[in-house]
Amino acid sequence: MARWAIAIHGGAGVDPNLPEHRQEEAKRVLARCLQVGVDALRSGAAALDVVEAVVRELESDPFFNSGRGSALTRLGTVEMEASIMDGRGRRCGAVSGVSTVKNPVSLARLVMDKSPHSYLAFDGAEQFARDQGLEVVDNSYFITEDNVGMLKLAKEANSILFDYRIPLSGSETCGAQAVSSDNSHGNGMVMNGLPISIYAPETVGCAVVDSSGHTAAATSTGGLMNKMTGRIGDSPLIGSGTYACGACAVSCTGEGEAIIRSTLARDVAAVMEYRGAGLQEAVDYCVKERLDEGFAGLIAVSSTGEVAYGFNCTGMFRGCATEDGFMEVGIWE
Amino acid sequence: MGWAVALHGGAGDIPRSLPPDRREPRLATLRRCLDLATAALRSGRAALDVVELVVRELENCPHYNAGVGSVLTADGTVEMEAAVMDGNTLRCGAVSGLSTVVNAVSLARLVMEKTPHIYLAFDGAEAFAREQGVETKDPSHFITEANKERLRQAKEANRVQVDYTQPIPKDDNSRVGTVGCVAIDSAGNLATATSTGGLVNKMAGRIGDTPVIGAGTYANALCAVSATGVGEAIIRHTVARDVAALLEHAPPAGTLPGGRRRARRGRRAAGQGRAGGRVGRRRGGHGVQHHRHVQGVRHGGRPPRGGHLA
Numbered sequence: 001m002a003r004w005a006i007a008i009h010g011g012a013g014v015d016p017n018l019p020e021h022r023q024e025e026a027k028r029v030l031a032r033c034l035q036v037g038v039d040a041l042r043s044g045a046a047a048l049d050v051v052e053a054v055v056r057e058l059e060s061d062p063f064f065n066s067g068r069g070s071a072l073t074r075l076g077t078v079e080m081e082a083s084i085m086d087g088r089g090r091r092c093g094a095v096s097g098v099s100t101v102k103n104p105v106s107l108a109r110l111v112m113d114k115s116p117h118s119y120l121a122f123d124g125a126e127q128f129a130r131d132q133g134l135e136v137v138d139n140s141y142f143i144t145e146d147n148v149g150m151l152k153l154a155k156e157a158n159s160i161l162f163d164y165r166i167p168l169s170g171s172e173t174c175g176a177q178a179v180s181s182d183n184s185h186g187n188g189m190v191m192n193g194l195p196i197s198i199y200a201p202e203t204v205g206c207a208v209v210d211s212s213g214h215t216a217a218a219t220s221t222g223g224l225m226n227k228m229t230g231r232i233g234d235s236p237l238i239g240s241g242t243y244a245c246g247a248c249a250v251s252c253t254g255e256g257e258a259i260i261r262s263t264l265a266r267d268v269a270a271v272m273e274y275r276g277a278g279l280q281e282a283v284d285y286c287v288k289e290r291l292d293e294g295f296a297g298l299i300a301v302s303s304t305g306e307v308a309y310g311f312n313c314t315g316m317f318r319g320c321a322t323e324d325g326f327m328e329v330g331i332w333e
Numbered sequence: 334m335g336w337a338v339a340l341h342g343g344a345g346d347i348p349r350s351l352p353p354d355r356r357e358p359r360l361a362t363l364r365r366c367l368d369l370a371t372a373a374l375r376s377g378r379a380a381l382d383v384v385e386l387v388v389r390e391l392e393n394c395p396h397y398n399a400g401v402g403s404v405l406t407a408d409g410t411v412e413m414e415a416a417v418m419d420g421n422t423l424r425c426g427a428v429s430g431l432s433t434v435v436n437a438v439s440l441a442r443l444v445m446e447k448t449p450h451i452y453l454a455f456d457g458a459e460a461f462a463r464e465q466g467v468e469t470k471d472p473s474h475f476i477t478e479a480n481k482e483r484l485r486q487a488k489e490a491n492r493v494q495v496d497y498t499q500p501i502p503k504d505d506n507s508r509v510g511t512v513g514c515v516a517i518d519s520a521g522n523l524a525t526a527t528s529t530g531g532l533v534n535k536m537a538g539r540i541g542d543t544p545v546i547g548a549g550t551y552a553n554a555l556c557a558v559s560a561t562g563v564g565e566a567i568i569r570h571t572v573a574r575d576v577a578a579l580l581e582h583a584p585p586a587g588t589l590p591g592g593r594r595r596a597r598r599g600r601r602a603a604g605q606g607r608a609g610g611r612v613g614r615r616r617g618g619h620g621v622q623h624h625r626h627v628q629g630v631r632h633g634g635r636p637p638r639g640g641h642l643a
Contacts, residue, residue, distance in 0.1 A: 090569040096540070097455060117539045118565045122430060122455040124538015193449055230457015231450045232429070239547040239571035257451045261423040263547035263574040270575065274582035292423060 002213035003305030003323040004041040008034055008054055008206045010064040010317030012254040012297030013191040014331055023331060025063060026317050030329045033057040034319040037208065038327070047208040047216035047249070048086045048109075055082070055105040055218045058204035062144050064317070066204045067103060070142050070222020072151045073229045078142040080222050081236040082108045083119075087215030087244035087303070094236035097122035100136040101129045105220045108236070110134065119236065142222070153198045154226040189314060191295050192224055192255045196314065203235050205242070205251025209301045211323070215249035217242050217265070224256065234259035239266035247272045248279055250300045254313065258294020262286070268300055280308040287312050336374040336519045340366055340387055342397050343510010344561045362394045370516065380516040380524035380557075381419050381442075388415070388438040388526040391512035399512045400436060401475050403530020405484040406537045411475040413530050414544040415441045420523030420552035427544035430455035433469040434462045438528045441544070443467065452544065480533075487534035511543060513559030515552070525550055525557035525573075532564070542567035547574035555580045 010030060018026075037054040045053075059067025070078045082104035083094035093112025096119075098104045110132050111120050120128050129136060189196035203221035210216075219242045221235040233256030234241035243250045243265035250265040259265075267290050271282040279302040287298070287310040297311025299318055307320040319329040342359060366387045373383045392400025403411045415437035416427035426445025429452075434440050443465050444453050453461050462469060511529035527550045529543040541564030542549035549560045551573035558573040567573075 085569075092569050094540075115536060116565075117536060117541075118568050119540035119545075120536060120538045121540050122538055124536055127538070128536065228448065228450060228453065228457055228461065230453045230455055230459075230461070232427075232452035232454050233450075237452075237545055237547070238568050239545070239574060243571075257449070260451050260546050261425060263551070263571060266547060266571045266574055267578065270578040270582055274578060 001211055002209065002303065004209060004211045005301045005305045005307045005320070005322040006034065006037045006041060006050065006054070006206065006208045007251075007299035007301055007307045007309060007320040008037065008058070008204070008318065009251060009253055009297065009299045009309070010058065010204050012311045012316035013196065013295055013313045014315035014317065015196045016189070016314050017197065018331075026331065027329050029058075029061050029063045030317060030319040033061070034321055034327070034329065037206065038321050041208070041210060041323075044211065046212070047210040047214045048084070050208045050210065051206040051216045051218040051249075052084060052105055052109055054206040054208075055084075055204060055220050056103045058206070059103050059105060059220050064204045065222045066220040067222075068142050069144050069147065071225040071227070072143065072147050072222075073227050073231075074155075075229055076143075076148070076151060077229070078139055078222055079227075079229060079231075080104045080142070080220065081232065082218070082220035083236040083238060083242040084108045084112060084218040085216065085238060085242050085244040085249070086112070087217075087246060087249055090245055092118050092238045092242075094119040094238060094242075095121065095125045096232050096236045097230070098125055098129070099139050100126060102135045102137050102141070105218050107132075107134055108218070108220075118238070121232075122230075147225070150198055150225055154194055157195055157198060191313065192257075194225060198225065203241070203253040205235075205253060205299060207244070207249040207251050207299050207301045209249065209303050209305055213303050215244045215246070215301065215303050217244040217249035217251045219251045219253075221253075233257075234264070239263045241265060243269055245269050245273075246303060248282075248300050248302045250298055252296060252298040253316065254296025254311070255294040258291055259296050261292060261294070262290040264290060264296065264298060268298065272302075278302075279306045280310075283308045283310040286310070334517075334519055334521045336380075336517055338367070338370040338374060338383065338387070338514065338516040340370070340391070340512070340514040341510070341559065341561055342391065342512050345510060359396045362391065362396060366390045366514075370514065374516065374518055378518065379520070380518040380522045381417070383516045383518065384514040384524045384526040384557075385417060385438055385442055387514040387516075388417075388512055388528050389436045391514075392436050392438060392528050395477050395479075397512050398510050398530045399528040400530075402477050402480065403475050404533040404535075405476065405480050406531075406539070407484075407488075407534050408537050409476075409481075409484060410537065411472060411530060412535075412537065412539075413437045413475070413528070414540065415526070415528035416544045416546060416550040417441045417445060417526040418524065418546060418550055418552040418557070419445075420525075420554055420557050423553060425451055425546050425550075427452040427546060427550075428454065428458045429540050429544050430538070431458055431462070432472045432475075433459060435468040435470055435474075438526050440465070440467055441526070451546070454540070455538075475530075483533050511549075511561040513550075513561060515557035515559050517557065523552050523554070523557040525552040525559045527559040527561070529561075541565075542572070547571045549573060551577055553577050553581070
């Protein structure tokens with residue numbers, strides 16, 4: 001019998017000035033969702049079912065940027081995306097551009113289980129949700145007052161700048177430049193072109209190994225505040241935002257474009273597979289060496305029941321638990 | 334440093350008996366594209382420009398499953414996708430769900446260069462194309478008679494047909510594939526681009542491996558890769574990134590038991606592997622300029638041929 005383990009996250013890149021009561025609320029939501037996973041694992045549920053159930057909980061809670069509470073596009077609409085991967089057989093499913101499906105992660109699972117494909121988007125994904133009889137709601141269900149206000153601020157900040165983070169020549173660390181570049185908001189920290197005080201940590205996710213030693217990961221997000229309609233981030237991309245295999249399961253969060261460029265989730269597994277690294281070692285290596293100038297974080301579990309996380313930004317909403325009784329919920333380093 | 338280029342027009346169980354009238358037009362296009370790429374590289378064009386140039390040509394050729402000549406969805410429509418990636422900077426761009434853009438690969442490059450994002454899809458991507466003023470045509474422009482027939486047959490067979498591989502009893506013309514190009518220029522820059530219409534009879538909204546960075550398309554400072562085959566298998570094995578990951582993370586080939594085999598296993602994708610890879614690998618020091626065209630297709634149980642360019 002292997003030992004089960006679970007890790008969850010609610011996004012990386014947290015405003016250091018986040019009010020105390022919001023921090024407490026975040027921890028409460030994380031603890032509640034973590035407990036859902038722990039209870040399921042204790043009762044012998046399979047990793048794939050656990051990650052879906054936990055991400056559904058995170059989606060349904062308006063606190064984080066997924067499902068209800070998703071960040072808004074430039075047009076003020078919600079376009080959600082999600083993916084799920086079963087380490088056993090590396091099966092996977094993903095969706096993008098979902099606007100009425102209450103739980104995008106469950107649609108991703110149906111794409112995996114019930115379609116000949118592994119990724120459906122926009123109208124085709126919506127149609128498939130209806131064919132499958134998934135619960136759908138009006139787009140307004142996902143839109144919260146908080147986010148309407150945030151979108152206004154984001155527009156005022158004239159954000160989503162041209163991608164200043166990409167070095168035009170040489171390989172200097174542009175992250176440092178980005179942080180010190182001209183912005184008068186908060187403490188100067190910028191993520192995805194947004195001052196950290198406005199940035200909505202992108203994404204929720206869950207990585208699990210069950211007591212049979214099977215791994216699974218799932219990630220879900222509303223994407224980037226003030227994003228162009230049609231924008232796809234890292235969350236639905238297998239190998240970038242989500243990955244699971246025989247070695248480990250990983251879910252990432254942060255600046256999607258940096259995560260895509262580094263195929264971050266797959267690389268944690270690749271470093272374990274090809275370099276023989278342990279889980280935490282692989283996570284540390286990828287956060288340090290694979291993320292170029294971008295800010296991101298990730299959670300991971302190994303098939304042997306370890307948990308690990310890492311991030312290179314201000315903080316990450318996360319929680320983890322293992323079979324031997326370890327449980328932790330945290331935000332900062 | 335020597336430049337190199339490789340291109341592909343899809344992988345699958347292409348019959349050796351493919352009649353000349355179906356084989357020749359495709360080969361002629363590959364040769365023309367290779368000449369084009371060679372000339373561009375000789376005249377000092379950057380790898381990124383070369384892969385875009387070549388894939389545009391392949392998109393404009395109705396014999397391949399990209400641009401005009403893209404295969405049809407279950408609804409009888411065309412939904413094209415493409416990606417481009419620059420090896421040195423890791424900058425990349427991707428598009429999905431295009432129905433009017435003549436050259437999807439060029440829109441992917443514009444996403445890379447003119448937006449803060451990497452990947453735009455469907456209506457948002459179409460709107461961006463109009464903003465940028467790229468050439469668009471009525472969706473009917475992309476639909477060929479051959480592909481209407483292919484869809485009809487696929488529906489008859491009641492299945493999703495892999496664009497390039499499934500034997501269709503009556504029509505050998507079904508063997509048309511995704512296109513891609515990888516190049517390294519004489520300054521040592523690597524780049525890759527891939528473009529496709531996807532699968533015959535695919536569900537509307539289906540995204541394959543082509544636009545997914547790390548799956549169908551990937552380049553870094555070590556290599557550039559464009560994959561083709563069963564998209565779903567390529568996605569879950571992150572084939573393009575894994576070729577690079579092996580070069581990056583694994584000890585030099587020869588000292589690692591099964592290194593190449595692992596890459597191949599990755600490609601083979603657990604029993605339903607119909608995929609081919611393209612690699613341009615950097616090798617410094619030698620001044621010989623060379624190019625080779627490999628049609629990396631796998632036949633039955635045989636291992637994939639070619640795929641490597643050094």
